């Protein structure tokens with residue numbers, strides 16, 4: 114089936130990035146009134162819930178928290194506006210959270226309401242649904258203005274699987290519904306905002322008696338936690354294997370605290386990752402002095418290569434994260450590195466932004482007390498074991514799962530714990546092997562190219578991968594352009610910062 118009206122803009126993906134594009138688009142029109150009207154924007158989202166995406170909506174648990182403190186989460190003026198809103202609406206959302214968030218909500222509210230009242234935003238890690246609600250309010254205002262001003266914003270539930278270039282400088286987008294029936298729409302411009310590069314499937318779905326969860330957010334995390342709970346109640350074997358020690362793995366440990374599930378139903382959880390490390394705790398107090406001796410030496414000598422700079426930055430970041438991650442020092446190091454980079458060749462700068470920057474960030478991955486306390490408790494009581502190694506495979510013979518991995522010496526090893534549950538938290542995979550049909554097709558037809566990071570799509574100064582095909586959100590990772598001077602593009606503060614720039618590019622050619 115084909116929908117004949119041509120859209121001015123089609124946004125593929127209906128998460129937070131799409132919301133921020135629409136909010137900024139409407140604000141820009143409110144200020145300049147430059148559109149030829151009517152103007153058609155269509156948003157295609159494969160999930161039924163629009164506007165919040167994985168992190169801020171119903172795919173996440175109501176108890177999922179932001180990873181950084183509120184102070185670090187947003188930059189001013191957004192931070193001040195958001196914090197004011199959190200305080201003004203406190204009675205409504207605390208009541209809702211208390212009623213729907215169970216034991217974890219009770220604990221969180223008890224600890225954090227006094228901190229909110231004292232404006233101690235440096236030590237508050239808010240439930241993510243709150244930011245989702247805040248974003249939705251801004252989006253509602255934008256949608257209202259659009260409806261009153263002949264900007265027609267339509268929604269399609271479906272999965273975009275391909276884009277074809279037409280002869281008349283427009284694009285045809287192929288959309289599949291759940292029954293695999295296809296629809297086509299035509300658009301002058303396309304913005305792809307489909308989140309991060311998808312996680313690689315590591316194993317087939319559940320077989321025999323083993324519960325295998327390839328993606329905790331596939332349907333939504335609550336459904337998967339329920340499956341996990343049912344499995345542990347009904348199975349004598351109560352051991353879980355988790356592949357990955359990233360933010361999702363950490364969130365899982367926290368969510369398992371609900372109903373005391375962790376203590377009652379789990380015998381052991383084994384985590385495996387190449388780093389063998391979870392995010393560290395964030396320091397509560399500011400550093401008395403910023404200490405970055407390796408970078409200071411480089412500045413003093415004023416002669417360095419890209420490798421010297423990377424090594425110095427890595428050493429100083431390691432010092433800043435000896436026990437807790439000291440954010441003042443981290444910010445100083447990032448600022449200094451960016452400055453020192455300017456003396457190197459463009460090729461070195463590009464490579465740093467695409468690859469080394471992300472590697473350096475891993476040294477100082479950090480999280481708050483709520484998430485880390487259950488981890489430390491689990492390690493102390495030996496319920497949690499962490500292996501440094503690389504996952505090879507899972508064999509599921511005899512109704513149990515057995516892990517084979519390469520240990521630090523690169524030797525193939527079989528772990529001696531039998532598992533009844535296996536959960537994949539391995540994170541975004543290399544786009545050369547992507548399981549996103551859309552990305553696979555766009556890469557094959559040369560409408561977009563993988564950038565140096567292997568986890569992002571190459572764009573020009575105007576966010577275009579091809580003329581009038583724009584990318585936005587975490588897939589911008591690995592670009593270094595005048596508009597994108599960052600090496601970490603996944604956080605919402607970066608997406609907020611970049612949205613007006615994208616909108617200005619979209620409007621330039623309207």
Ligand SMILES: Cc1cc2nc3c(=O)[nH]c(=O)nc-3n(C[C@H](O)[C@H](O)[C@H](O)COP(=O)(O)OP(=O)(O)OC[C@H]3O[C@@H](n4cnc5c(N)ncnc54)[C@H](O)[C@@H]3O)c2cc1C
Pocket residue numbers: 125126127128129130131157158159160165166167168169173178179180181186271272273274306307308309361551585586587603604605606608
């Ligand atoms: C669990 C989790 C926790 C996070 N926590 C934080 C945090 O604490 N702080 C922070 O700053 N950032 C956090 N992030 C980062 C977060 O990715 C960004 O902040 C931002 O929300 C990304 O939004 P998005 O719209 O680009 O992507 P998403 O939220 O992934 O939304 C993309 C949407 O596109 C849809 N889609 C995908 N493919 C297709 C297709 N082919 N056709 C149609 N629709 C498609 C998806 O269904 C989804 O609705 C977190 C991310 C996750 C996943």
